Amino acid sequence: xxxxxxxxxxxxxxxxxxxxxxxxxxxxxxxxxxxxxxxxxxxxxxxxxxxxxxxxxxxxxxxxxxxxxxxxxxxxxxxxxxxxxxxxxxxxxxxxxxxxxxxxxxxxxxxxxxxxxxxxxxxxxxxxxxxxxxxxxxxxxxxxxxxxxxxxxxxxxxxxxxxxxxxxxxxxxxxxxxxxxxxxxxxxxxxxxxxxxxxxxxxxxxxxxxxxxxxxxxxxxxxxxxxxxxxxxxxxxxxxxxxxxxxxxxxxxxxxxxxxxxxxxxxxxxxxxxxxxxxxxxxxxxxxxxxxxxxxxxxxxxxxxxxxxxxxxxxxxxxxxxxxxxxxxxxxxxxxxxxxxxxxxxxxxxxxxxxxxxxxxxxxxxxxxxxxxxxxxxxxxxxxxxxxxxxxxxxxxxxxxxxxxxxxxxxxxxxxxxxxxxxxxxxxxxxxxxxxxxxxxxxxxxxxxxxxxxxxxxxxxxxxxxxxxxxxxxxxxxxxxxxxxxxxxxxxxxxxxxxxxxxx
Amino acid sequence: xxxxxxxxxxxxxxxxxxxxxxxxxxxxxxxxxxxxxxxxxxxxxxxxxxxxxxxxxxxxxxxxxxxxxxxxxxxxxxxxxxxxxxxxxxxxxxxxxxxxxxxxxxxxxxxxxxxxxxxxxxxxxxxxxxxxxxxxxxxxxxxxxxxxxxxxxxxxxxxxxxxxxxxxxxxxxxxxxxxxxxxxxxxxxxxxxxxxxxxxxxxxxxxxxxxxxxxxxxxxxxxxxxxxxxxxxxxxxxxxxxxxxxxxxxxxxxxxxxxxxxxxxxxxxxxxxxxxxxxxxxxxxxxxxxxxxxxxxxxxxxxxxxxxxxxxxxxxx
Numbered sequence: 001x002x003x004x005x006x007x008x009x010x011x012x013x014x015x016x017x018x019x020x021x022x023x024x025x026x027x028x029x030x031x032x033x034x035x036x037x038x039x040x041x042x043x044x045x046x047x048x049x050x051x052x053x054x055x056x057x058x059x060x061x062x063x064x065x066x067x068x069x070x071x072x073x074x075x076x077x078x079x080x081x082x083x084x085x086x087x088x089x090x091x092x093x094x095x096x097x098x099x100x101x102x103x104x105x106x107x108x109x110x111x112x113x114x115x116x117x118x119x120x121x122x123x124x125x126x127x128x129x130x131x132x133x134x135x136x137x138x139x140x141x142x143x144x145x146x147x148x149x150x151x152x153x154x155x156x157x158x159x160x161x162x163x164x165x166x167x168x169x170x171x172x173x174x175x176x177x178x179x180x181x182x183x184x185x186x187x188x189x190x191x192x193x194x195x196x197x198x199x200x201x202x203x204x205x206x207x208x209x210x211x212x213x214x215x216x217x218x219x220x221x222x223x224x225x226x227x228x229x230x231x232x233x234x235x236x237x238x239x240x241x242x243x244x245x246x247x248x249x250x251x252x253x254x255x256x257x258x259x260x261x262x263x264x265x266x267x268x269x270x271x272x273x274x275x276x277x278x279x280x281x282x283x284x285x286x287x288x289x290x291x292x293x294x295x296x297x298x299x300x301x302x303x304x305x306x307x308x309x310x311x312x313x314x315x316x317x318x319x320x321x322x323x324x325x326x327x328x329x330x331x332x333x334x335x336x337x338x339x340x341x342x343x344x345x346x347x348x349x350x351x352x353x354x355x356x357x358x359x360x361x362x363x364x365x366x367x368x369x370x371x372x373x374x375x376x377x378x379x380x381x382x383x384x385x386x387x388x389x390x391x392x393x394x395x396x397x398x399x400x401x402x403x404x405x406x407x408x409x410x411x412x413x414x415x416x417x418x419x420x421x422x423x424x425x426x427x428x429x430x431x432x433x434x435x436x437x438x439x440x441x442x443x444x445x446x447x448x449x450x451x452x453x454x455x456x457x458x459x460x461x462x463x464x465x466x467x468x469x470x471x472x473x474x475x476x477x478x479x480x481x482x483x484x485x486x487x488x489x490x491x492x493x494x495x496x497x498x499x500x501x502x503x504x
Numbered sequence: 505x506x507x508x509x510x511x512x513x514x515x516x517x518x519x520x521x522x523x524x525x526x527x528x529x530x531x532x533x534x535x536x537x538x539x540x541x542x543x544x545x546x547x548x549x550x551x552x553x554x555x556x557x558x559x560x561x562x563x564x565x566x567x568x569x570x571x572x573x574x575x576x577x578x579x580x581x582x583x584x585x586x587x588x589x590x591x592x593x594x595x596x597x598x599x600x601x602x603x604x605x606x607x608x609x610x611x612x613x614x615x616x617x618x619x620x621x622x623x624x625x626x627x628x629x630x631x632x633x634x635x636x637x638x639x640x641x642x643x644x645x646x647x648x649x650x651x652x653x654x655x656x657x658x659x660x661x662x663x664x665x666x667x668x669x670x671x672x673x674x675x676x677x678x679x680x681x682x683x684x685x686x687x688x689x690x691x692x693x694x695x696x697x698x699x700x701x702x703x704x705x706x707x708x709x710x711x712x713x714x715x716x717x718x719x720x721x722x723x724x725x726x727x728x729x730x731x732x733x734x735x736x737x738x739x740x741x742x743x744x745x746x747x748x749x750x751x752x753x754x755x756x757x758x759x760x761x762x763x764x765x766x767x768x769x770x771x772x773x774x775x776x777x778x779x780x781x782x783x784x785x786x787x788x789x790x791x792x793x794x795x796x797x798x799x800x801x802x803x804x805x806x807x808x809x810x811x812x813x814x815x816x817x818x819x820x821x
Contacts, residue, residue, distance in 0.1 A: 111760075111761075115782065118565060118566070122566075122781075122786070143566065249654075249669065310654075310675075312652055312653040312672060312675055316649075316652055317649070318655060459784065460783055463782065466760075467762055467766070470760065474675035474676075475675070475765065
């Protein structure tokens with residue numbers, strides 16, 4: 001009897017050791033090596049720059065350490081990191097030798113930030129402050145945020161300058177989980193040089209203005225955008241997508257891009273028609289406008305006259321590993337104000353798009369929807385130092401906010417700070433002059449309901465959207481109708497799963 | 505005197521009588537091993553025990569206070585989870601394609617760099633080994649460029665040589681597993697080295713005798729080389745099988761952590777990771793981890809059992 005038992009124990013030990021030995025190769029390492037990725041909306045694209053994602057500062061004795069987790073929204077771009085560190089150094093310099101606060105940033109690539117934060121919370125090692133982040137980012141950690149109202153009351157923090165509607169916006173299950181920081185309206189970025197080269201007029205800067213196409217004034221809507229984008233899409237032989245000689249296998253310039261807002265169809269379809277994809281029965285539904293958006297997007301990549309980069313195209317160095325507009329090979333990009341973070345300024349020797357501007361968001365069915373992000377910071381419930389965390393928090397959204405707006409490209413939620421913000425951007429992109437008023441004009445067209453409203457069973461539900469998005473970008477042979485039907489069935493099952501477990 | 509004897513008749517004596525010298529040696533041995541033993545205890549054994557307990561709960565790391573004991577519910581889910589079956593299918597497909605090639609390819613390379621006819625052998629050995637030193641994440645990114653369906657040189661080469669458009673390696677469900685297998689060839693340096701060591705330990709007298717008997721090169725390879733290095737092959741096979749079942753990092757990067765395209769890279773470990781860390785269902789995640797452990801253990805036992813039939817140990821077992 002002894003031998004088989006010994007053998008079994010030995011095998012268990014050997015297997016355990018082998019699994020352990022083989023472990024490192026199979027263990028995800030998002031905390032060690034990460035890559036910068038686009039901000040705010042969780043995106044899949046990879047930019048080559050590698051950054052360190054762990055806190056780099058050594059905790060100082062006699063000081064309270066406040067860990068600031070960056071990456072759930074914007075903040076992990078290579079260009080932003082040195083500025084964030086400078087910001088932190090500036091803050092820490094204001095603290096006394098003893099009994100002060102030491103702010104330590106933890107910067108994690110957006111692509112991995114959510115998983116990484118979950119792991120940190122699970123390990124009992126949650127950071128104190130998280131942000132900036134959008135509604136979606138906050139929604140993933142519903143219930144994990146500290147109610148700020150008691151701290152606002154305790155420190156008599158002045159919120160009189162804040163629009164009450166914003167304070168309402170940051171309420172979650174009756175708790176104030178954030179104070180307004182920045183908003184990111186949308187606009188259409190366009191490359192002036194590519195328009196000039198194609199002999200096309202620039203897109204309109206005013207709501208209601210017509211576009212002059214082939215000598216005729218036409219409405220600035222998604223059909224017009226498609227037509228213009230086809231003419232801006234060029235193959236290696238110089239033929240545009242409308243030419244019968246166009247070689248779709250050798251495209252060197254694309255006409256249009258949903259810049260970093262296309263991973264989830266829920267994001268880009270909000271430009272067509274805002275819609276909360278859950279009906280009263282708790283089932284998944286898509287509006288006609290959303291389905292039209294998906295079809296438009298799919299045809300833009302796989303139709304007869306493609307004008308939007310596929311997944312494979314996006315993954316290339318040529319298109320900047322997803323930072324397509326900044327590669328100089330994309331004519332138009334519809335996205336948010338935060339994208340200014342990632343356009344190389346003319347003062348930089350590596351500038352690829354020296355002349356660009358912004359135009360209004362195209363309409364769909366006669367209506368403009370300029371989806372908007374509203375970002376803020378949150379304090380985690382698990383913080384060991386809520387008072388100190390709140391002090392840092394109020395610095396981030398108050399005294400230090402002006403510096404952060406420069407880093408994150410966020411329009412201050414407080415109107416009194418907006419002029420300074422645009423002045424900073426003007427200096428950055430000089431001598432190029434950008435019509436920032438377009439962003440302000442787009443604010444009244446924000447989408448209702450918001451495209452980031454938390455879904456039931458949010459992690460799985462969001463994931464199903466991402467799967468659909470991935471399929472759209474990668475599969476030229478998709479039966480779109482069947483795929484959407486499958487998505488709705490899967491999504492409904494996911495919602496029902498949450499219903500059955502009585503949670504989110 | 506008899507304490508160091510290993511003859512069967514003396515075995516009981518060995519267990520009862522331990523000389524002071526041997527005891528001292530054992531104590532020193534344990535002392536030197538203790539850091540590893542402590543590490544194993546705290547960082548492997550205890551987490552394993554904890555995960556076994558998690559598998560009986562609905563533990564959610566965001567809301568640990570709401571954890572409840574759910575008995576064998578998670579284990580029952582194993583049998584009704586279609587996504588898990590899909591993850592197994594992907595993993596097994598990869599094992600079937602990848603494992604034989606991961607043995608045959610480095611064996612071929614080892615034979616090549618061991619050949620007496622090859623010029624500058626050391627340079628080739630170094631070159632073949634060098635990719636193993638590249639971190640896996642970098643490896644994936646580099647191959648992402650090589651296999652890019654639009655701009656990668658692999659597809660350009662295919663188009664140039666065969667005049668056809670190459671596959672969409674990472675975007676096509678049918679091609680992504682072969683793509684991962686090809687990518688894995690870059691990491692065969694270690695296997696090649698152990699195979700090479702095995703080849704160099706084969707006594708040359710055997711080849712000489714076979715030549716005298718008129719054996720051809722293939723006959724010598726199949727009748728002498730392969731049996732003589734079968735322990736090395738067995739060792740690598742074990743590692744390969746276990747490594748393939750644990751496949752994660754490459755799939756995580758290529759499939760965006762979601763198994764793209766359309767679940768084709770949803771390996772079992774990736775599925776487990778998603779359940780535990782994306783969907784925060786740590787209880788079921790722990791169950792999946794244990795299921796994997798049990799299956800790999802069974803495979804290990806089966807492999808050990810089969811070695812009597814095909815692995816040749818020159819000095820006996």
